[in-house]
Amino acid sequence: MTLLHSRFALTGLVGLAAAAFTAPALADDALQLSGFASVVAGKVLSGDRTEPYFRYDCPCFIADYSHGALYSERWQAKQESKVGVQGTYTFSPKLSATAQVVGRGVDGVKADLEWAYASYDVNDSWTVQVGRKRLPIYYYSDFQDVGFAYTWVRPPADLYGWEIVNYNGANATYRGDWAGWAAKANFFFGSENSRNNLMQRIYYDTPQNVKWKNIVGGDLVLTRGVLTTRATYIQSDVQQWDRSTGERVTPATDSPKSAEKQRIYGLSANIDWHDWMVRSEYSVFDRHGYSYRSQAYMLGIGRRVGDFTGLITRTNYRERNTFAPNGQQHDSGYSATLRYELNGSTAVKLQWDRFRDMSGADLSYVGNSRLLSVSLDTVF
Template identity: 90%
Template sequence: MTSSQQRLALVGVLAAALAAPARADDALQISGFASLVAGKVLSGDRTEPFFRYDCPCFIADYGHGALYSERWQVKQESKVGIQGTYTFTPKLSATAQVVGRGVDGVKASLEWAYLSYDVNDSWTVQLGRKRLPIYYYSDFQDVGFAYTWVRPPADLYGWEIVNYNGANATYRGDWGGWAAKANVFFGRENSRDNLMQRIYYDTPQNVTWKNIVGGDLVLTRGVLTTRATYIQSDVQQWDRSSGARVTPAPDSSKSAEKQRIYGLSANVDWDDWLLRSEYSVFDRSGYSYRSQAYMLGVGRRFGDFTTLVTRTNYRERNRFAPDGQQHDSGYSATLRYELNSATAVKLQWDRFRDMSGPDLSYVGNSRLLSMSLDTVF
């Protein structure tokens, strides 16, 4: 499918969704979301280009290669998505989601496509393409209306693989007063011209995560929601132009490298106060690095307004190259206003501090101002 055909397909899906409002008794349920996001780097201390990107610059979305520069930009994070679920029987359904992003020319990208079968009141099995649940907000990270920030903190959120193709089983139940949701999954993903690796490489990179196995557990009681996750996989990477292997190293006898991912989060909603926290570890220490990242946010609601101040940090360690690792931190201040029950506007200021190196030339310190209009329909 060409780029123009993909745009036409996306417009057609959007038009169909708006022309056919869903009813509770319809076999086909259609919903959607959209975000119009504008951002501009206010200041920064890197003046030379960072690979193909003009600087001063700010990385807003690693997973999709979205960076802002000193001029106002609206394509980096703006997006529109349509999701449809068709119910064949009370137990069997099919779901698909198409997303168009400004950063890649609003191509119609198939993000979700899976069959779902309810075994009983507690268990559901699914087969197909889904979002890889690395983070707390992974399943709805594209839906800007679903969280307070303009974007989930980039120091924590965003990796080279976003989706996976495989199967999962989900359990829901009550554990002594705690609402429990447990999920186990397996699969793989092949990413050609990987979007995150465009940030770090001059030439296109192909990335494969195979033998993905993992699980996550969400526990909710009263004002508290906690989540723990574990994922492991084999990693391979090639330079798409030359065909040369990047991971594992060309002289390695191994066909793939191992990685393990750990994550913890705890969120509190108590009256008008809210707390958002998350911690993750990517362990590739056997061949590359081990990274740790966290975010902590505190906010309060004032009627239709919500404020949120967030602290973030990301750090890599590598015994093979201790002075060539990425290390950065940030602060953000967010103001959200509810226009109605399905639409919100947000204003956010970010300060990014680059402490990488000294053998790593990274993006440098910067400050970003961004705003968004987020809606669901």
């Protein structure tokens, strides 16, 4: 599907969803509404960078790369607080339309359309969807905004977070049983154009436009007993421009290529055994055209005791770039999380994070820091 065709499909779908949500209900249960909300507050306890980092006050801690959320030494409640509402209208047993709008405190609670797609159940095993969805780079990508769905205040930032979050296109999902393993396979393609990209605000002093074209990928989730595993592969063409000058950043202006090739690999394995849990994930971003490759992992071990859950997590992120060996980002972290279930739909969390900056001497990055954060997460 070309970018133009993706836009036509998305525009038509949004119109369809809007018409469905405003039309009189054909049946009492044709329209289903749900939502989620998180109120998150955080404060940097200590850090070794005292001068500002671009537009951010320091000492500082990056909590969400994808949306440009950083904490400073004063208590802040807007960086990760959010509210989302999702509606699904069922036209028939096989056809439905879904839309989700999310407002985030970090950008002034501006309502953004995160999901807008139509679903058609081909049979009991296959579902086809067309529209706008979350790009499934990571294990928690599909429900990363729903804080109630995981133990942490936020999925580990060393691993979770990249410049593109959503895509416009189509996907086909298969569900079945493979010799006792519950299998879910997803295949997708599309594109995304991000103007004034939120993650690039962390790395550039001027606004940046980022485009991922020809996105193609798939992921496979296998579950059996206490174990859930996931593997993913995504490839795309990447372009980036400086909005203020119009100059191309990726690929460089002197490159004969019009776009840079990218490949993403990911593996995860999660265990839930009685009251114990293990959370692990590993990802690679490979842009070998200019000798760039990043690796990131996280490993967490926790236990549930009544309404409380404790989780200790270790993370690491490292870049390799032969063109800029002293400008590579390298950081690691530890976090300790305590979650308390207020009821079946609301939880309170307390989390302590330690971030260690080991980046190259030529990269003036955010430095070491420690963060304390608390959240109230609910679904409705």
